[in-house]
Amino acid sequence: MTTRPRRDPHAERARTVLGPSGRKRRLPPGPVRPRKDPHAPRAHAMPGPSGRLRLDPHGGELVHLHGIAPAPAAAAEQPLVVSAPSCLVLAVLDLPGGRLEPADLGLLAAARDLADRLDGAVLALTLHGRHDLARQGVDRHAALELDPAWNPDAATAAISAVIERLAPRHVLFTDHPLLGADRARRLAVASGLAAAFAVHRLDESGLRARGGGIDLVGPLAPILTLHDILLADRPDATLREARPVQVDLPPAPAGGIEDLGEIPVDLTGAPLSEADLVVSAGDGVRDWLCFHDLARQLNGTVGGSRQVCDRGLLPRDRQVGASGTLVAPKAYLAFGISGAPQHLQGIEHCQRVVAVNTDLHAKMIERADLAIVADAQAVMPALAALLRERRHG
Numbered sequence: 001m002t003t004r005p006r007r008d009p010h011a012e013r014a015r016t017v018l019g020p021s022g023r024k025r026r027l028p029p030g031p032v033r034p035r036k037d038p039h040a041p042r043a044h045a046m047p048g049p050s051g052r053l054r055l056d057p058h059g060g061e062l063v064h065l066h067g068i069a070p071a072p073a074a075a076a077e078q079p080l081v082v083s084a085p086s087c088l089v090l091a092v093l094d095l096p097g098g099r100l101e102p103a104d105l106g107l108l109a110a111a112r113d114l115a116d117r118l119d120g121a122v123l124a125l126t127l128h129g130r131h132d133l134a135r136q137g138v139d140r141h142a143a144l145e146l147d148p149a150w151n152p153d154a155a156t157a158a159i160s161a162v163i164e165r166l167a168p169r170h171v172l173f174t175d176h177p178l179l180g181a182d183r184a185r186r187l188a189v190a191s192g193l194a195a196a197f198a199v200h201r202l203d204e205s206g207l208r209a210r211g212g213g214i215d216l217v218g219p220l221a222p223i224l225t226l227h228d229i230l231l232a233d234r235p236d237a238t239l240r241e242a243r244p245v246q247v248d249l250p251p252a253p254a255g256g257i258e259d260l261g262e263i264p265v266d267l268t269g270a271p272l273s274e275a276d277l278v279v280s281a282g283d284g285v286r287d288w289l290c291f292h293d294l295a296r297q298l299n300g301t302v303g304g305s306r307q308v309c310d311r312g313l314l315p316r317d318r319q320v321g322a323s324g325t326l327v328a329p330k331a332y333l334a335f336g337i338s339g340a341p342q343h344l345q346g347i348e349h350c351q352r353v354v355a356v357n358t359d360l361h362a363k364m365i366e367r368a369d370l371a372i373v374a375d376a377q378a379v380m381p382a383l384a385a386l387l388r389e390r391r392h393g
Helices: 009-014 061-066 102-117 152-166 180-191 288-298 306-310 341-346 363-367 376-392
Strands: 016-018 024-026 088-092 121-126 140-143 170-174 195-203 206-211 214-218 223-226 277-281 301-304 331-335 352-357 370-373
Touching (some): 102 121, 102 170, 102 195, 102 223, 152 180, 180 195, 180 223
Parallel strands (some): 088 121, 195 223
Antiparallel strands (some): 016 024, 195 206, 206 214
């Protein structure tokens, strides 16, 4: 019969050592297995496909065993180049005030779509300075520096020089009355090229435009102005070449129009559909004198909700919403408007919405880019006083 040897407690106490915390630790009999270093795997870490470090718990043995090399650093993104296009589609940007507006982006998206259908390239023309258009679907970019003063004859001569130099198959403009549409009509008269206006459907086979209350169908014209329906998209963010194109400007013609600059105009009663800034009131507004004073200080167009117009506090033509006027200003200030579905439909295309309401959970607060949870009667006079202070120093 085999007996198990008895443990010697004295021998075990002899193998007692002090641990890192100062307390005594008893080592087990026999050889001691070395502790694993938890920091060792990091020394053999390698970047994975996403660039994040991946740890090898085997201390680098798998890396050396399988011959896995560290992933190379991500290469710089290369632009998409259209070297030999079948044609050029010229997009003449409006750039009101030197800014790249949503209508300009929509024009570039439409030009990109048409150029892809024709196996061509997009040529963008900016008349006042250079903008970074490499991620706006642009293959070629002609950046001109015209005098900022309004001179339609000089703009027509510059566009004609670009057409003579690069011979685009189609020239696209927005249908903005004072910018793209005006330039397109002047270019058509000066060049004698056929033109189609307010085009709302466009492909390589033809177009559909609106004129005189009816739809006009025909082949693609050399000069096109695009309706807002075609300007709603945005160009793909793919990096493209946007190759600079040099165009020599002709001498500025001695026009018969002299730009005397802007004059102050009261816009509080301007049509809502044409307003750049709308100051709108809802049921939460009780101090109407302060509301109208703030609208005058901001020189913003007055609007209101359906409830306000139903009560006769504002005329019916001031109603914003699906049952009133659809607005698309650069900024929309909503005071005391809760945000009924019909009203939210009416401001769907506003670039920026500022809402003032006491209800944190109001739909207008959720829709707003900037929300102020406060009483409109406290915010309106404070904002009006601030505007007066800045205006008068």
